[in-house]
Amino acid sequence: MKDQKELMNLPHKTIERLSQYRRALLICVDEGRTHIYSHEIAKIQHITPVQVRRDLMLIGYSGTLRKGYNISELINLIGTIIDSEKVTNVALVGVGNLGRALIKYFNGKRHKLYIAAGIDINPEKIGKDYYGIPCYGPEDMERIIKEKDIRIAILTVPVQNAVESAQRLVDAGIKGIVNYTNKPLNVPSGVYLEEYDMVTTLEKVAFYVKLGEMEKGKD
Amino acid sequence: MKDQKELMNLPHKTIERLSQYRRALLICVDEGRTHIYSHEIAKIQHITPVQVRRDLMLIGYSGTLRKGYNISELINLIGTIIDSEKVTNVALVGVGNLGRALIKYFNGKRHKLYIAAGIDINPEKIGKDYYGIPCYGPEDMERIIKEKDIRIAILTVPVQNAVESAQRLVDAGIKGIVNYTNKPLNVPSGVYLEEYDMVTTLEKVAFYVKLGEMEKGKD
DNA sequence: AAACTTTTGTTATAAAAATAACATTGTTAA
DNA sequence: TTAACAATGTTATTTTTATAACAAAAGTTT
Known part of the structure; x- marks a missing residue:
């Protein structure tokens, strides 16, 4: 893991994603898995594998070539970054x-x-x-x-x-x-x-649904 | 207002903010106000006045110099952009x-x-x-x-x-x-x-609270 | 009436975030 | 054993987003 000072420089979006990665990884643990590839995490999160690898690079975690990332290790590392020591x-x-x-x-x-x-x-x-x-x-x-x-x-x-x-x-x-x-x-x-x-969330969805229908209507 | 085609090119973040602006403006209407300055909207939304003006520029809305924006006009315009015609x-x-x-x-x-x-x-x-x-x-x-x-x-x-x-x-x-x-x-x-x-929201807050305490601890 | 102030609207720049490109390296298979 | 493959890790580039800079104009003050 990287120096504590570097934690402060983690992009805000990376912090959010780390929390989401952990959520997904916890589900994987429940399913009995031990390793996961970047493209699998990416699929779950609807993002690209590169983004996953880049985030993990930023927190200094390395997976194993062709085996992917050790799920429990990664969960623990994310914990040391985003959690406090005490409850x-x-x-x-x-x-x-x-x-x-x-x-x-x-x-x-x-x-x-x-x-x-x-x-x-x-x-x-x-x-x-x-x-x-x-x-x-x-x-x-x-x-x-x-x-x-x-x-x-x-x-x-x-x-x-x-x-x-x-x-x-x-x-x-x-x-x-x-x-x-x-x-x-x-x-x-x-x-x-x-x-x-x-309300904002719902309005955003409604807007993009409307946009999708407008796009389709054009054809 | 601008052409419908341009709606599709509005930045995602602008769409979100338009919804939030409207929410704030609706509260202002209830308070009996008729006009509002960009810096007032900005204060409510915790963003900069420039960002507000830029968003409004993107949707083609003009305020009045030294009078600010007409609240009910702006509410209506935002409606024509993000709402559907029908319910x-x-x-x-x-x-x-x-x-x-x-x-x-x-x-x-x-x-x-x-x-x-x-x-x-x-x-x-x-x-x-x-x-x-x-x-x-x-x-x-x-x-x-x-x-x-x-x-x-x-x-x-x-x-x-x-x-x-x-x-x-x-x-x-x-x-x-x-x-x-x-x-x-x-x-x-x-x-x-x-x-x-x-959970992600709460974890993010907890992280930045922790970071704030680490910063303070350094002094 | 001239200078100043305040506010908008727009363009230019900077910062942040995402994506692409590619080097690296175990593993598999011909 | 060597070529192809499949995955990671890193740097480079592009895209998106936010900020800064500044011009314009209406009002205010002196």
Whole structure:
């Protein structure tokens, strides 16, 4: 593996793909495989084999000629790059349908990321467990974040609570936020913000479907 | 506005941003505003004003000097570009937590995209309505897709059903799929596939948080 | 009214990302 | 044993995306 300094220079897209490679590789392990070729990874990810090899070159991993890459070695190496040494605790703010989907979907999938607490304003939810994760009230948010050393928050509250929740998370010392609400947020530098809007995704698909139909109509 | 042919040449990233601009502009309309500057849009989207102006140039929209852009005009223009003329019907395959979150989140947000049917394997859900959307059984999938002229599907089934569901959707003539399951899919050319994995998003945030802490640790 | 300011729109440049080209090397097969 | 093959690893090139530079014009200030 390469020097830690070089990690910082990895392209953003490579970081994303490493996470995706690992996901695919974990499935391969379950299927009992030990080795995989770059063109197989590429097929799964809908990218080119060159891109796979280039990414692996960047992290300093070498496969075996004509045997491909050792899957478990590669999984471990990707782990040393993108994971923290210790488990990173995550708070889920907003335990509605989306929030519960995330807990269920995420639970146990990655060793180094753990949704350690749900937070919700609904009194009926406070004190309950959801798929094994305890739900706290908003008044306990700051305390729980400190007690559990939570660094990252997933924001799945209703849009009208998004800004206030984000502000409180930042004030409580959160260092990263994944915002699934409809409202673009602002955070100070030093806090990493990732926003995802399902409407945009769907609109993009709709656009390219429309484009495809226009292309076909031309013939 | 520009010629339809030019639409096809719009950069992919511009398409995504147009959707996001519209989202932001719709919020501004609700706030009663009529005009907006490029640097204001930029601030909301965490990008540069130049990028905003360049995107708008690409779609052939002109603002007014020192007054900025007319919000409702711009919303309409973006609509003519990314929306279809008629409403595009969408099927939601898998009415679990995530599926229901999507219906609720999406319903009524965009005039030209409509989740017209939910499909689920669970007999208790079949025949029920979820936030106004009827849920059908898998045996009715092909029929409903044809009857309602559904072009696009959102896949939110449990991972073990993902491959089979996708295959049936493709066979039924679906032209676009948004895959929220954990399993990378394969579709024939002519079907537009967009995959989104929440784990990758969270891992990316965790990585950059870690990087930020490493940077700080150096001082 | 002249100089300055602010904002748009466009072209030019730089940076990032993806792809292509190709060298290398075990392995297989004639 | 030598040629062909199939795979990796790296450098070079192209494409895409983002940023910078700057011209133009409408308004503001002195």
